[in-house]
Amino acid sequence: MRNVLAILSTLLVLAASAARAETIVITVNGMVCAFCATGIEKSFKKQTAVAAIKVDLESKKVTAQTKPDVLLADDVVTKLITDAGYAVVDIVRQP
Ligand SMILES: [Cu+2]
Numbered sequence: 699m700r701n702v703l704a705i706l707s708t709l710l711v712l713a714a715s716a717a718r719a720e721t722i723v724i725t726v727n728g729m730v731c732a733f734c735a736t737g738i739e740k741s742f743k744k745q746t747a748v749a750a751i752k753v754d755l756e757s758k759k760v761t762a763q764t765k766p767d768v769l770l771a772d773d774v775v776t777k778l779i780t781d782a783g784y785a786v787v788d789i790v791r792q793p
Contacts, residue, residue, distance in 0.1 A: 719749065721792040724760040724775055728784040729753065741778050745770060758787070 735753035
């Protein structure tokens with residue numbers, strides 16, 4: 699019984715420490731055309747943490763999907779957008 703409890707608690711700790719993939723929704727000001735979208739997509743795709751990237755000009759939203767166990771920090775996201783010439787309005791993370 700003691701062994702079972704030990705195994706169960708180990709499993710719980712492992713599950714809690716494994717970082718899941720995240721969806722990061724970034725609201726961006728200044729994107730107006732397909733070239734803006736492509737430029738942003740390219741700079742995000744260069745990041746090893748990014749699994750997928752989608753730019754929606756109408757809603758001004760850039761949606762980045764991260765890989766599991768890697769972090770794409772807010773300051774990195776902000777730098778990618780500002781270096782491309784646009785302004786970050788908001789960053790929302792979804793599990
Ligand atoms: Cu443009």
